Amino acid sequence: MIEGAILTARVDGDDRLVEADAAFMALNERAGGAIGERLATPQLATIVRLARRLQILVSRAVTIADSDVDLDCWVRATPGENGVALAVSPVRERPAWRPSSATGSVPPPAGADWTWETDAGLRVQRLLVEAGARHGFDAAAALGQPLTKLFALDSDEHGVLPLLEAVAALDDFENQPASLREGGARVMLAGHVKRDTGGAFAGFVGATFHQMVVPAQEAVALGSAFNRRLDTILRGPLGRIVATADSINAGVDGPIDPHYADYAADIASAGRHLMGLIDDLADIQAIERDDFTVEDEGIDLADVTRRAAGLLAVRAADAGVAIDRGDLDRPVPAHGEFRRSLQIMVNLIGNAVRYSPRGSTIWLRLQNDGDRAIAIVADQGKGVAAEDQERIFGKFERVDTGEPGGSGLGLYIARRLARAMGGDLTVDSAPGEGARFVLSLPAR
Template sequence: MDRTDGLLGAYGLTDARDRLLSADAPLAELQERCGGDLPGTLAIPELLALVQQARRMGLRIARAFSAFDGDAEISGFARIHPLAEDDGGGCEVLVENWQRSPLTPPSARDFAEKIDAIDRATAEVSARLDARQRLQVLSARAADAAALQLAALAAPATVWSELVELTGITHHQPLHWRLLDGATCRFAGSQRHWRVRLIPLGTDVQNPAGFELLLIAEEPLTAPIEPDPAEDGAPETSPTRLVGTALTPVLRQPVARIIANAETIRARLAGPLRDEYSEYAGTIASAGQHLAAMLDDLADLEVVETPGFATAKEPVDLADAAVRAAGILGVRARNRDTVLVTEGVHGEAVATAEFRRVLQILINLIGNAIAYSPAASTVTITAHGASEGRVAVTVADEGSGVTPEQAERIFDKGERLGRDNDGGRDRGSGLGLYISRRLAEAMDGSLTVESAQGGGALFRLELPRG
C-alpha cells in the first residue's frame, strides 16, 4: 500500500493476532485513549472489526470509519489491506481524511426522552396518575409487587405516595412532583428498594394534565415467593408451571436490564456509534421486549389454567375501564396515527367482575386492534347494555377483519392466524386472546368476535350486570 496516495491521515500495521505493531501519531494516540498499548492488541473496536473481517476474508476493505476517543469523535475513511503469511499475516491500516470533531451534546429534551424510554423498559410497576397524583390505574409485573397492585385496586383515587414508604422524605404529601421524581421508596410485600420516576403528561410541564408513575427496582428479585400452604400436594397440571412460578420472577429483572442496556447503546448515550451497530442494539431491545411479553403471557397462562382459578367480584364500570385502557395505549396509538374513540355513558354499563382482569382483556384487544389495523385508522371502544342481566364492551377496528373459519380458531392457544409472516409485525406469543377468553369465562362472561359493520373485526366482551 502506497502511504503517499490520497489525503494521508494515519497509518498502522497489525500482525496475524490483530496486534497493532506500529502506528502514526494520531492512530497511536487513539489506540492509547481506547485503553490499548503499542505494540498491543488493537483496542479500537471499529477498526478491529474491519481488520478481522479483512484478514478472515483475505480481501481489501474500504469504508467510512468513526470512533470515540473519550473526548471527541474521530472520523475518516479506512482502507484495510490484508498481508500474505510471508509478510506476517496481518494488515496494513490507512485512515484517510483523519478528522477529530467535538461532540455535539444532545438537547436536554432529547436526552430526557431517551432516559424516560429506558426507565419505561425497566420499570416493574407502572401507573397512570391524575394532575393531583391520585391513582387511576396501576399495573405490576413483579411478583413482589402484587400486594401493591391489590392495594391500589382496593383504594382507587388514592394519592400514590400513601401506598408506599418514601425513603428520607417526611414532608406532608403530596409533594411537588419534581421533589418526588428520583426518590427511593419501599412498600409492603417487597424487600427491594425502588426508584421513583414521575413523568408529566401534557404539553405544559408546569401544570401537567397527569403523570406516568414508574417504579424501578434497584436490586434483582432473588427471593422466591412463598407458596400457598393450601396448594401443597396439589397435582402438577400446568405445563407452564416451571416458567410461570419458578422462572418468570427470576428472569424478568435480567431481561429488563438487557433491554435497558440495549436502549442505552441504541440511543448512543455512551457516545457516537455507527448506524448499523445502533440498529443491532435496537434489534436486541426489541427481542428483549418480546421475551418479556412472552414471560408475562406464560405467567398468565399458568394462572388461568390452574384448577379452581376464580376472579374477584366487584362492580366494574365498563365505560370507565374502556377510557383507562385507551389512555394506557394512547402513545402506541399515536405512533401509528391511530385514533382511539371511547363511547358509552359512565354508570350505565356496570358489570360484576374483577376490574384488573377486565382492564387486562381490554388492553389486549385494543393493542391487537392498533397493531393489525391500517395506520391512520380508528379503533372504537363502546360500553353498553346487552341482553337481560348482561352488559358488554366492544372493540371495533378498521382492519382486514376475520373470516368465519378464522373466528373459530382465533381464541385457540398459540393461534396466530398465519401472522408469523405478516411483515414481522406480529411478535406475540399467540396466547393473548386465549388468556382473555379464559379470564372472561372465569368472570361468568364471554368473549367473541365477528365482522364489524363496514369492515374490520369486532370483539365483544359480555359480563353479568352489576
C-alpha cells in the same frame, strides 16, 4: 495505583499503543506490553477492538489483574480517525485471588446411603457401595463412565436440574431428583465441589439417598414448573437487554451509525416481545389451575376502557390509527376484577391497533344489555373469516402466522379471564370488513 485517577492512552488503527500517560504505561508494561505493540491487557484490547469495529463509544466495567492486586476499573474507548482513545478510571484496588495450596479430601454430604466421586468431566472415579447387586448395577462397570450413565436426572419442583446448575456455578448442590438407570430405583443426589491445587473445578464428591416414592409428589406439573422457571431466569436478563438496546438507540453515550441505532431498536422490540410472551406464560400457568379465581371488586367498565385506551394512545399515534372513544364518561358498573378487566381491554385495543391500516379508526363503545355490561372494540382491519372466529380464541392460534403479531395467547387468556369473571368474549367479523370484539361482564 490511586483510586479515582484517570489513565489515558491512544492506540492506532492496528490496535498498537502509540501514546500513554505514565500510569497507563506502567500498567501496560507490568502486563508485558510496550509502545508500538498491541495492548498487553486482554480486557482493554477487547474493548478497543469492539469500539473500532462498531465505530461507537464503548464504556464498561472490567477487572484488570495487576501484579498482586486486582483493579476494578471503568473503561471508556472512543474511536476516531487515527485509532481509539482510552480512558481508564480505577474504582477499587483489592488483593488478587489466590487458590489454596492444597484442597485436601472433600467429605461427601452426611447421611448418604452410598457415595461416589467424579472428575471434572463428571466421569465416575469412585463408588462406595455395600454390594453392587443390591443396588441393581455393576459398580466396577460404572467406573470411568459419565455420571448420567448411572443416574437419569429429573427436574426438581422448579423445573431445574440442580446438578447442572452446580456445574455452571462451580458450587455444591443438593436435592437433585434422579433414578438409577439399572432397575429404576428413585434416589436423591447431593454433592460437594472438588478443586485442584490451582483452584480449578475438579469434579464432585457426591452422595446418594434412597427415596420413598409418593405418587402425589411425583405428579408435578412440568409445564407449570417450566413457566415459573422461565419467568425467574429470563425476566431480569431480558429487561437489561431491552434497557441497553434502548440506550444505544438513543445515543446515550454519543452518536452512532444510524444502521446500528436501527439494529438496537430491533433488539429492544424483540426483547419486549419476549417479555410479553413470559407474561402470557405466567398468566396461562395461573388461569389453567383448577383453583383459579378472580376478585369481584365492583368495577366501572367505562373507567377500565378509558385507561386501556390511554395506555395505547402513543402506539396508536405511531401507527397512524385514530381511537374514537365515544361516550366513555358515562359509568358502566360491572362485576369483575379491575386488573384482569384492564388486561382484557389492553389486549383487544392493542390487537386492533396492530391489525388496523394506517389512516383507519378504532371505535370503543359501551352499553348495557339487560344484566350484561358490554364493551365493544371495532376496527377497520382485514377481518376474521367465519371459520376462524372460534379458532382465534385457542391457545397459540393466529389467523395468519406469516404476518407480524403476538404469540397467539392473548385472546385465549382474555376469554378465559372474561369467563372466570362470569362474562364472555366474542367476535363478530367478516373478511375485509374489520372485526368487532365484544366483552360482556355481569352488570352491577
